[in-house]
Amino acid sequence: HCPHPDPHPLGGGARNPCLMEEAELEGPTVETEGLVEEAELEGPAVETEGLVEKAGLEGPTVVNEGLVEEAGLEGPTVETAGLLEKAGLEGPTVVNEGLVEEAGLEGPTVETAGLLEKAGLEGPAVETAGLVEEAGLEGPTVETAGLLEKAGLEGPLEEAGLEGPTVVNEGLVEEAELEGSAVETEGLVEEAGLEGPTVVNEGLVEEAELEGPTVVNEGLVEEAGLEGPTVVNEGLVEEAELEGPAVETEGLVEKAGLEGPVEEAGLEGPTVVNEGLVEEAGLEGPTVVNEGLVEEAGLEGPTVETAGLLEKAGLEGPAVETAGLVEEAGLEGPTVETAGLLEKAGLEGPVEEAGLEGPTVVNEGLVEEAELEGPVVETEGLVEEAGLEGPTVVNEGLVEEAGLEGPAVETAGLLEKAGLEGPVEEAGLEGPTVVNEGLVEEAELEGSAVETKGLVEEAGLEGPTVVNEGLVEEAELEGPTVVNEGLVEEAGLEGPTVVNEGLVEEAELEGPAVETEGLVEEAGLEGPVEEAGLEGPTVVNEGLVEEAGLEGPTVVNEGLVEEAGLEGPTVETAGLLEKAGLEGPAVETAGLVEEAGLEGPTVETAGLLEKAGLEGPVEEAGLEGPTVVNEGLVEEAELEGPVVETEGLVEEAGLEGPTVVNEGLVEEAGLEGPAVETAGLLEKAGLEGPVEEAGLEGPTVVNEGLVEEAELEGSAVETEGLVEEAGLEGPTVVNEGLVEEAELEGPTVVNEGLVEEAELEGPAVETEGLVEKAGLEGPVEEAGLEGPTVVNEGLVEEAELEGPAVETEGLVEEAGLEGPTVVNEGLVEEAELEGPAVDTEGLVEKAGLEDLVEEAGLEGPTVVNEGLVEEAELEGPAVETEGLVEKAGLEGPTVVNKGLVEEAGLEGPTVVNEGLVEEAGLEGPAVETAGLLEKAGLEGRVEEAGLEGPAVVNEGLVEEAELEGPAVETEGLVEEAGLESPTMVNEGLVEEAELEGPTVVNEGLVEEAGLEGPTVVNEGLVEEAGLEGPTVVNEGLVEEAGLEGPAVETAGLLEKVGLESPAVEAEGLVEEAGEIHLPKKGNSYS
Known part of the structure; x- marks a missing residue:
């Protein structure tokens, strides 16, 4: 069955009726969230989140989240929330949420009241009262309050001498032949033929042919031969030779001699960096950092932050912030920030005077070093650093090198240096270690150790290595390897191995390493982890210990450890590491890894590997073997030029100047003055508008990167x-x-x-970033709740609950529960359950549910999603999407993908893709592939398996298998195996092993073991056991059991049963189920 949508209203052509048709690819393959769409494409393929639309496009295609309209477009394609509008446009195309107005416009396009008004305007268009008037503006165009303001603005945007700026909507980029600089806002890019640095958004990379070093931020690699210092913000690197100071507000960088919120201090060239943009300058003095901002200034005195702005002044001493003002304090000692104020003077308290000449204040995320003569103190979010001679102090996100003579301890959010007599007694460490949240101080280091949020950089590095959340700047280390969240820098470590959340630093440990609640204990432990006398390094992930005598380097994906002495590059496909001695880069198609032997660099765009000498955004770098980087994997390559990485993409290029990358786009810019971001726009110049004076009488709202006092x-x-x-x-x-x-x-x-x-009178529902309150009649029925509260990731509906409390990642809803308590990652709510409890992906659901979870008193099963627990008196099974629980009296099974749930009394299963609902009265099980419902005897990606049982579908991947037993599924992988015993799988990887016993997987690791029995893993501990049968693990306890059959967990206890077939849990008992086939959840059968 292939639905055939009508042709596009504007003549875009019919959509591909069957996106998953088999094809012998002559061209590139498009990969969507975990699937590979084959296509005999002559040109590039566009990918939307979940669908792959192929098209022999001659020009670039822009894709929106949801649908792809094929088009043999000669020009660019614009996509609106769901449709691809193709057009051989001569000018830019503007897209409104829902419609696409094509236009061979010579000038800009304006959107009014949900329609695209196209016009051959010579200048920018102004929107007023639903009409579009030509403005023939000579200067840049600004959008404020939904209107396009033309001309050389005197307010927020100073005229950039643009002949025709382009306005960009979230997700689309309208290029313009601007003569001036381009500004980027959250999702918008005003581009221009900039002569200076390039700003990049998370997603695209503007090449700059850099000649110098590379700066790495979360997911980006910026190489550049910077002449001045480079500031790195969470995700961006902006080099700039600004003449005036730059200020960033709400994700924008406004440079110029501001007259407003940021008074010019006669700085020679300070740079301000916010989460999203970085304006660099050749600063001569220290830099102050706010949450996501970096104000560099050749200030003679300290810099103070007020109301989210950096007030800089030629103060001779430190500045004190009071009531929104900055007063000079002429302090002789270090400066401390307490309660949001900068306290001056030689403090006698937690931070002793360091005799600092000019202390630096650091906020969460950045560390500005100063030529301090004393130690560095760290408070929660601040780092007072000095030219330490000893260890290094680390703030959440950056590493300041130091060299303390004694060990450093963190107490109450401060780093105390020296031989402490308090909480941590001096260990006589030769090279003290700094301890941050959840790490142990390691000693016997040859060099100092640096720790960032969950990382420990150890080693006698010749040059310091800075680690940011996401990337690791290599420093040609002679010592250990630094691991950051997502990347692994390998090294021949001489000391212990440190493990960060999801990464492993290899070490030649003599004994096994254990990780417990964020700590890495190395050695031949006598306790929870018995010594394994491992000869090779031990990999420790969040809660697991992976033994491995690896001969070659080990690559770690988010939560996985893939051993590989690969001679060639490693490719990740569908969450697995495919290793191959490929001579050239590997292309992933249809779930296979084919050698591409590409002569030029390979770029991943929208989930596709594009091979060849690209003429577009990524110029050929003459690479012999391009490097592909996926979220969590690193393909090394002998690149001749710098490599730029955005979240999930690697654009390689020999950039000449620094490139800044923002979430989604790459915009080059070379502003002469500071830039400010307000309401998603880059406002440059002395603003009089967007940021009004503060002296606020009411509360101040702070956005990511801005602070209103x-x-x-x-x-x-x-x-x-x-x-x-x-x-x-x-x-x-x-x-x-x-x-x-x-x-x-x-x-x-x-x-x-x-x-x-x-x-609210009734429960509140969150849908895609909005909170809808009311007595809903739909997916969430009103319950003026006497019972539990539903919590979604990021949303909490509180209620005077008489029932259990639910916790999701980061939220805790507490209540005097009469019933069971569901606990998610992080908290434990006790409960006197009358019946058994089931744990599914971080939640504890009580009841003897009969379907997904054997019915427990419920008329229908309860579905638990990651972070959401929806109770329902369902008559039939409930389908679950990421964050929603849709109940329906379905007669057949319902397959749900993350995003939407279509209720239907369908006779067959219903499949849901992220954003689409495909109903199908399928007679057999339905499989989801690439956002489409493939039913029954598939001929394409998923061949008919004549499955005796249902097919397992995981996020974006369908693993077909004529399994005799159940299939295990991880987030992104479906591992099929005729295991003799059940295999526990964790989010991310499934390690196949012809184990005699089951394999246990913890969140992020797969422990292979030729164990005679299974290995039990608790969150934080690894209990090895030569169990004859599988072991079940409860959150916090490890119950060993020489069970002959599977074990079941009920109410926090391990019920062991030597069942010959899967066990059914009901009413607190474990009954043999005989022949029935049930999906596995860990080592227990639901």
Whole structure:
């Protein structure tokens, strides 16, 4: 069955009726979230999140999240939320949410009231009252409050001498032949023929042919021969030879002699960096860092941050911040930030005076070094650093080298140096180690150790190595390897191995290494982990110990350890590491890895490996073997030029100047003055507008990267990057970051980044970043809840619960539960369960559910998603999507993908793709591939398996198998195996092993073992056991059992049963199920 949509209204052609048709590819293959779409494409293929539309496009194709409209377009293609509008446009195309107006416009296009007004305007268009008027602007165009403001603005944007700027919508880029610089906002790119640095968004890379070094940020590799210092923000690297200071607000970098919020201090060239942009300058003095901002200044005195801006002044001493003002303190000692203020003077308290001449203040994320003569002190989010002679102090995100003579300890958020007499007694360490949240101080280091959020850089590096969240700057280390979240820098370490969240530093340990709650204990432990006398290095992941006598380098993917003495590059396909001695780069097609023997560099764009000498964004680098980087994998390559990486893409290029990468686009820019970001636009110049004076009477809201101060009378709530303060009357739920108690009259909903208060009468639902309150009649029925509260990732619906509390990642909803408590990653809510509890991917669901989870008193099963627990008196099975639980009295099974749930009393299964719902009265099981529902005897990617049981579908991958037993599924992989005993799988990888016993997988690791029995893993401990049968692990305990059959976990205890067939859990008992086939969840059968 292949639905045939009508041709596109604008003549874009019919969509490909069957995206998963087999094809012998002559051209590139497009890969969508875990699937490979083959196509005999002559040109590039566009990919949307979940669908692959092939097209012999002659020009670039822009794709939106959702659908792909094929088009043999001669020009660029524009996509709106769901359709691909093709057009041989001569000018830029503007896209509105939902419609695409094609236009061979000579000038810009304006969107009004949901329609695209196209016009051959010679200048930018202004939108007023639903009309589009030509503005014939000579200068840049700014969008404010939904209007396009033309001309040489006197306010936020100074005229850039642009002849016709381009406006870009989130996800689309309208290029323009700008004569001036291009600014980028969150998802928008104003581009121009910049003569200076290039700004890059997370996703695309503007090549700059850099001649110098490379700066690496979270997911980006920026190579550049910078003449001045380079500042790296979380995700961006911007080099700039600014003449004036630069300020960033809310993700924008506005450079210029500002007259407004940031007064010019006669800086020779300070740079401000926010999460998203970095304006660098050849600063002569220290740099101050705010959460995501870096203000470099050749200041003679310190810099203070007020209201999210850096107030710089030629102060002779440190600055004190009070009531939104910056007063010179002429301090002689170091400066400390307490309660949001800079306290001056030689402190007698936690931070002793270091005799600093000019202390530097550092906020979460950046560390500005200063030529301090004393030690470095770290407070939660601040780092006072000095020219330490000893160890290195590390703040969350950066590494400051130091060289303390004694060990360093972190107490109450401060780094205390020297022979401490307090919490950590001096160990007489030769090279003290700095300990941060969750790490142990290692000793016997030949060099100092640096730790970032969960990382330990150990070694006598000749040159310091800076590690940011996501990438590792190599420093030609002679010593150990530094591991950051997502990458592994290998090295011939002489000392112990440190493990970060998901990565492993190899070490030639004599004994096994154990990780417990964020710590890495190395040695021949006598406790929880028995010594294994391992000859090779031990890899430790969050909660697992992987033994391995690796001969070659080890590559670690997010949570996986793939051993490989590969001679050639390693390719990751569908969450597995395919190793191959390929001579050239490997291309992934249809789940296979084919050698591509490409002569030029290979670029991954929109999930595709494009081979050849590209003429577009990525110029050929004459690479003999391009490097492909996927989220969590690194393909090494002998590149002659620098490599730029965005989240999931690797654009290689011999850039000449520095390139900055922002989330999604690459914009080059070379502003002469500072830039400011407001409301998603880059405003450059002395702003009088977007940022009004502060002296606020009410609370201040802080966005990711901006800080509004306010003299609040009530409490403040913080979500990820936002601080919402208010005198709440009811309880306040806080997301990742802060917890402010309050007594709300109604529930407070917290979305990722916002706090929405609401006196809801019924439950609140979150849908794609919005909080909808009301007595819903649809997916979430009103429940004026007497029971549990539903929590989604980033949203918390509080209620005066009489029932259990649910915790999701970062939120904790507590309640005096009468029933079971569901616990997610991080918290444990006790509960006196009357029946058995089931644990599925971080949740503990009680009940003897009969379907997904054997029915427990419920009329229908309860589905638990990662971070969401939806109770429902369903008559039939419930389908689950990422964050939603859709109940339906389906007569057949329902397959759900992350994104949408279509309820239907379908006679057959319903498959849901992210954003689409394909109904199908399939007689057999349905498989999802590439966002489409493939039913029954598939001829394509998924061949008919005449499966006796249902097919297992994982996120984006379908593993067909005539399995005699159940198939295990990890997030992104379906590992099929006729295992003699069950195999536990973790999120990410399935390690196949012809084990005599089961394989246990912990979150992020697969422990292979020729164990006679299974290995049990607890979150943080590894219990080895020569069990004859599988072992079940409860969160926190390890129950060994020489079970002959599978074990079941009930109510936090291990019920062992020598069942010959899978076990059914019901009413707290384990009954043999005989012949029935049930999906496996870990080592227990649901």
